[in-house]
Amino acid sequence: MSIAEQANEILHSVFGYKSFRNQQLPIIESVIRGEDNVVIIPTGGGKSLCYQIPALILPGTTVVISPLIALMKDQVDQLLAYGIKAAYLNGSQSPQEQQFVANLYIQGEIKLLYIAPERLATSTFINMLKSVAPSLIAIDEAHCISQWGHDFRPEYLQIGQLKAKFSAVPIIALTATADDVTRKDIIERLNLDKPQVRLTSFDRPNIRYTVVERLNPLEQVSSFLTNQKGNSGIIYCSSRAKVDDMASRLANRGYSVAAYHAGLTTQERANAQERFLKDDVAIMVATVAFGMGINKPNVRFVIHANAPRTIEAYYQETGRAGRDGLPAEAILLNNERDFNWYQTVIAEKEEGFHKSVELHKLSEMIAFTQAQTCRRIVLLNYFGEHRVEKCNNCDVCLYPLEHYNGLVDAQKILSCVYRVGQNYGTQYLVDVLRGSNRSSIKENGHNTLSVYGIGKEHSADYWTSIIRQLIHLGYLKQDPTSFSALFLSEEARNVLRGDISLSLVKPRLELVKRTRQNRYARSINQTTILSYEERSLFNNLKRLRKEIADMDDVAPYIIFSDESLLEMVKTQPESKRELLGITGVGKIKLEKYGELFLDEIEKFITAN
Structure with missing residues (x-):
């Protein structure tokens, strides 16, 4: 042979x-x-x-x-x-x-x-x-x-x-x-x-890549999780404190979560990992200390609450979703503060080739988050895999950036910065624009200004996003020595006088809302391809799998993967020979578990 x-x-x-x-x-x-x-x-x-x-x-x-x-x-x-x-x-x-x-x-x-x-x-x-x-x-x-x-x-x-x-x-x-x-x-x-x-190809076509501006991470994550009931996922944060905070707040909202970082004891980390692998908790909130070598195939989403430092790290971490080949989501909450911190850390290192490589890789990651072309094209070309066809499974392909005439919005912001004396940060400016009742605004007399409340028609996140764009475009600057107070650049005069047209990107708040709609959730919920009755069988097979796994003290996917269970649901085998044709069912597993799963399928067929 x-x-x-x-x-x-x-x-x-x-x-x-x-x-x-x-x-x-x-x-x-x-x-x-x-x-x-x-x-x-x-x-x-x-x-x-x-x-x-x-x-x-x-x-x-x-x-x-x-x-x-x-x-x-x-x-x-x-x-x-x-x-x-x-x-x-x-x-x-x-x-x-x-x-x-x-x-x-x-x-x-x-x-x-x-x-x-x-x-x-x-x-x-x-x-x-x-x-x-x-x-x-x-x-x-x-x-x-x-x-x-x-x-x-x-x-x-x-x-x-x-x-x-x-x-x-x-x-x-x-x-x-x-x-x-x-x-x-x-x-x-x-x-x-x-x-x-x-x-081989680096492409993971089953993963949908999405990058959104990080505004309120807890609310954005919670919004996404609304449609993830029963799904397994990982949320990455950049520090132990952020992991503990996110895990605690999500737990308080009723989500099934565990935390994992280097500050926990070896036993605590092992316990958290085991509970996640065995589907005893649905969501792992972790630093990058978690995940390498994880074989759990049914992770349906990976959320980065903070941006990774390199595309390699991002690719490796997002790749923990959808190992079974079924649809999965990779969500990155992007904020320039993460990259500013990384640049500061790298700047303190000794000059040399290694430092230049780190800076190069960081700039490539920044470019990925700012890309206005297909995310998958950017990823694959980074790894030397030339691709020009759009994937139609990333945010750029599915939800192209919308531009609008932002001159009036920019004038409102710049006027507000000027009238409060160019001495306050973003949050204070947003509160003035929206007519907040916070005591400091009244104490400073800023509630009497003509700009007070002129932006009440939009949310705080909306105005924060526009302010960031004006910073990126050079119309606003920040004073790092004075709590990041905003002040006008010379170029801001042209905007205030209305001498130029100004195209801004409509804040992606619409996208955050769309994550709550079924159209978006469908890509990460494999059971939507099943009928109501088939979903019932799928859930019964999952329950049986979990019972066997608990008795054997192993993770459920070691018995059979979700892919195997879905195939059983769609084909409904009635004999061991037919069951052997299911992906992931070898002779040993057939002898160990075949009768139990065939009995469950037979019950379903009889009842329907």
């Missing part, structure tokens, strides 16, 4: 998939031939099969270097559910447990062994590998070894020694995000031998 035939048989019978994708088969064939490989496949694109299938074909054990101890159990649980012998070795285990796993490895009783990169620093482990060499070494999240990668980890540098010590063992390095300079750095630091570089 050829390698391709063996690989296809494992794909069908073990993993329950119908066909390979994203160059998986040529990668598998290359690995089994003993060649080194660098594989860049987007999140959800099937990277793990590129080393898991070779592990089952090759003799001996495959060693997988994975970045986070907390994820190893999840990865091993998934393999065990497929009937594959796998284990992990890390510091969370007792010495007796570690010795037990080591003995399994030495005796050849496991096909895949997951370890953290720190394990390579121990002579005991290296000696164990020398006594029984692995058949393959897989390095997950390989961008962590590169200082040009967006998530460089010093402990990954130890991996570079492996090629010298195990020259005959093929190495496969895998990541979802690596630009050209990062890919070259990975190859150099891993000392790979003429590796095959496999670069």
Whole structure:
């Protein structure tokens, strides 16, 4: 039997998939031939099969270097559910447990062994590998070894020694995000031998990208979540304090949330992650410390309450949505303050190439948020994938920017700035324009000005957005030494006199409202493609899946993915043979769970 035939048989019978994708088969064939490989496949694109299938074909054990101890159990649980012998070795285990796993490895009783990169620093482990060499070494999240990668980890540098010590063992390095300079750095630091570089499309067509101006993040997030009942998602904030604040406020509004950041204890983080993976909480509010390697396929949305620093980070984090290929949302709440802070941090660093690269990557991220062309085109071209066709699944394509004659609005704002003495910040100016009753306005006598209340027809968010545009256009400036007080530039005279026409962008408040309409929510709620009766079956299958998962102490998606359940609902199989044709149903899972799911489907058919 050829390698391709063996690989296809494992794909069908073990993993329950119908066909390979994203160059998986040529990668598998290359690995089994003993060649080194660098594989860049987007999140959800099937990277793990590129080393898991070779592990089952090759003799001996495959060693997988994975970045986070907390994820190893999840990865091993998934393999065990497929009937594959796998284990992990890390510091969370007792010495007796570690010795037990080591003995399994030495005796050849496991096909895949997951370890953290720190394990390579121990002579005991290296000696164990020398006594029984692995058949393959897989390095997950390989961008962590590169200082040009967006998530460089010093402990990954130890991996570079492996090629010298195990020259005959093929190495496969895998990541979802690596630009050209990062890919070259990975190859150099891993000392790979003429590796095959496999670069597939970075496109995630099922993800809708949306960038909106951040005005009131809690209200904007809450507005979006209104239509997300039962959906799983991640909300990223830039600091621990912001995570705690957002999580607390959402919990007070009745949302099912957990918080995750480096300020929590290891146990607290592990508990939060486990509750999220097991669908015990729907929403994870986190810093970027959360998410790498998360295999949860049914994340329907990722919200960035603060902008990431690089496009690589943004792509990696948004890629945690829709791993199952079903529709998902990526929402970015954009505010220039985030980028001003990043620029300040980078400016304090030592001059050199590394600093210039960071500034370049930050400017590319800023350009992405300001783009007036298709978001997907910008993303793909950044990664060297030339694309000119619009995606029709991002905010720019779906909701083109609306311009209007903003001269009168600008004159109201500039006049207000002038009449209050050019000594106050944005919020105060907005309050004067809208006729606020705040005591400081009355104390300053500004409630008697001609500009007091002339903007009451619009919301505070509306005026804040217009003020920001006037700052960007250079008509208003801010004094950083005086609480960001606004003052007029020389160019503002032309606006006040009405000597020029002024085209402004209509504030995207309409878009925020539209997120509450069914048209917008439809893209992230896969059950809308089902009839009322089918949704009932889908929910029953989800309930059954959760009950089994709780008994097995695993995440529900390890039993079956949402994609598998939807296919069951649409085809309604009545026999094990028909159930075996469902995506994700292999022979082991068929024997374990087949009768239970067939019984649930039969009940539905009988009742309807």
